[in-house]
Amino acid sequence: MSKKCAIALGSNLGDSLNILETTITLLSQHPYLELIGHSPWYKTTPIGPLQPNYLNGCAILETSLTPEDLLQTLLSIEQKFGRIRREKWGPRTLDLDLLLYGDLILDTPNLTIPHPLMLDRAFVLVPLADIAATWVHPMTKKMIQEHLKGLNCEGVQPLIS
Numbered sequence: 001m002s003k004k005c006a007i008a009l010g011s012n013l014g015d016s017l018n019i020l021e022t023t024i025t026l027l028s029q030h031p032y033l034e035l036i037g038h039s040p041w042y043k044t045t046p047i048g049p050l051q052p053n054y055l056n057g058c059a060i061l062e063t064s065l066t067p068e069d070l071l072q073t074l075l076s077i078e079q080k081f082g083r084i085r086r087e088k089w090g091p092r093t094l095d096l097d098l099l100l101y102g103d104l105i106l107d108t109p110n111l112t113i114p115h116p117l118m119l120d121r122a123f124v125l126v127p128l129a130d131i132a133a134t135w136v137h138p139m140t141k142k143m144i145q146e147h148l149k150g151l152n153c154e155g156v157q158p159l160i161s
């Protein structure tokens with residue numbers, strides 16, 4: 001049975017716009033994923049150590065992959081762009097986070113769903129609200145648009161391309 005999922009995309013190293021657009025193409029061409037849509041891209045102030053600004057956005061997928069297999073698919077796409085894991089919250093060519101998988105709640109050593117930091121991050125909730133404003137967070141039972149109201153969104157600006 002297929003599930004609707006939300007993922008977050010971020011990049012702040014290399015040709016970020018090209019990396020994000022190529023990632024959307026790869027997701028849309030994957031045999032076990034159906035790309036429902038993606039948000040516009042936003043230029044965002046980095047959270048964490050001093051580093052370049054990010055481009056961020058979100059996408060909605062449908063998939064019959066298990067959460068674990070979907071995570072592995074996302075990690076393998078990150079690797080295509082030479083993602084090297086160094087410092088926590090440090091710069092990266094591509095970061096793909098699995099935010100929501102239907103209304104699943106899961107906490108294992110390798111995978112936590114919903115993504116535990118998604119509700120604190122304006123760079124996630126602003127683009128997610130563009131494409132899934134009424135999606136109800138399975139733990140808080142509140143819609144994404146309600147969570148967004150409480151966040152400072154100053155560091156999240158639309159990318160005019």
Ligand SMILES: Nc1ncnc2c1ncn2[C@@H]1O[C@H](COP(=O)(O)OP(=O)(O)OP(=O)(O)O)[C@@H](O)[C@H]1O
Nearest residue numbers: 085088089095096097098099110111112113115117
């Ligand atoms: N919902 C999730 N989405 C993506 N990765 C997850 C999730 N839950 C747990 N992980 C684990 O986190 C690892 C990714 O860590 P990563 O280095 O990308 O963290 P980070 O991007 O620095 O921090 P953050 O998770 O706060 O965005 C993955 O290998 C995966 O096992």
Ligand SMILES: Nc1nc2c(c(=O)[nH]1)N=C(CO)CN2
Nearest residue numbers: 010044045046047048054089
């Ligand atoms: N603006 C912004 N800041 C970040 C981001 C990100 O995607 N955007 N990702 C991080 C690590 O997950 C750490 N800090």
